[in-house]
Amino acid sequence: MKPRYSATALILFILLAGTLPSRAETAPAAEGPQGDLTIVVVESLNRGPGRIANFDRISEVFTDIFEERKWPLNIKVERFAANTPTDETQLRIFYQGTREEVPGELVFRAWMILYEHGNKHDFGVVSYRYNARPAQQEDMILEHVFRGAARIAADKVEAVLFPKPHRPKP
Numbered sequence: 001m002k003p004r005y006s007a008t009a010l011i012l013f014i015l016l017a018g019t020l021p022s023r024a025e026t027a028p029a030a031e032g033p034q035g036d037l038t039i040v041v042v043e044s045l046n047r048g049p050g051r052i053a054n055f056d057r058i059s060e061v062f063t064d065i066f067e068e069r070k071w072p073l074n075i076k077v078e079r080f081a082a083n084t085p086t087d088e089t090q091l092r093i094f095y096q097g098t099r100e101e102v103p104g105e106l107v108f109r110a111w112m113i114l115y116e117h118g119n120k121h122d123f124g125v126v127s128y129r130y131n132a133r134p135a136q137q138e139d140m141i142l143e144h145v146f147r148g149a150a151r152i153a154a155d156k157v158e159a160v161l162f163p164k165p166h167r168p169k170p
Contacts, residue, residue, distance in 0.1 A: 034072040034073065035072075035073050035074070035088065035089060036073060036074045036075075036076055036087060036088070036089065037066065037071070037073040037074070037075055037076070037089045037090070037091065037157075037161075038076045038077075038078060038087040038089070038090045038091070039058075039059075039062055039063075039066075039075065039076065039077045039078070039090075039091045039093060040077075040078050040079075040080050040090055040091070040092045040093065041055050041058050041059070041077065041078070041079055041080065041093050041095060042080040042092065042093065042094045042095065043055060043079075043080075043094075043095040054095060054098075055079055057142060057143075057146050058077070058093065058095065058146060059077040061143070061146040061147050061150050062075075062077065062093075062146075062150045062153065063075050063077060064150075065147065065150035065151055065153075065154050066150070066154055066157075069154055069158060071158070071161070071162065073089070073161075080092075087115075088116075088117055089114075089115070089116050089117065089161070090114070090115045091112060091113075091114050091115075091153070091157060092112065092113045092114075092115065093110050093111075093112050093153075094110060094111040094112070094113075095110045096109040096110055096111065096125070097109060098142065098145055098146075104131060104132050104134075105129055105130070105131050105132070106129070106130050106132065106141060106142070106145045107127055107128070107129050107130075107145075108126075108127060108128045108130075108145045108146060108148070108149040109125055109126070109127045110125070110126055110149065111123075111124065111125050111126075112124075112126050112153055112156070114156070114157055114160055114161075116160060116161065121156075121160050123153070123156045126149060126152050126153060126156070127149075128145060128148035128149040128152055130144050130145045130148060
């Protein structure tokens with residue numbers, strides 16, 4: 001006596017075995033950080049008024065803005081020091097200062113260069129203007145100025161490190 005379900009079971013087993021992933025297939029890439037982006041701040045050591053030094057403000061704000069983009073990179077911030085090895089991906093910020101050119105209008109200026117795996121991308125002098133509201137606190141004004149500059153820098157860095165594919169217009 002021969003069981004009737006053996007041929008059906010064999011066909012079902014072959015179909016199911018063909019859909020299972022083989023060990024030779026690669027696992028999807030981990031979504032964690034895939035490298036480092038080091039922000040190196042070059043500035044003069046004189047301190048202006050305010051509770052937070054310029055380096056500390058650049059470090060905090062640029063890190064926040066870059067992490068909002070959810071890039072697969074670890075963001076590190078350093079002060080410029082001589083005889084340090086260059087990183088594979090490094091944004092060097094030569095901070096030129098934040099000045100009041102017109103009463104009530106602050107302007108952030110910094111020359112920025114991105115070094116990416118041996119390639120140099122000179123962004124030139126990045127500037128951001130902010131018109132302060134009357135009676136706005138100085139720390140809040142500086143926060144807005146540095147955030148605006150960080151967004152401009154993030155757009156420039158993203159265009160180099162994570163270019164979007166060009167789509168022709170319909």
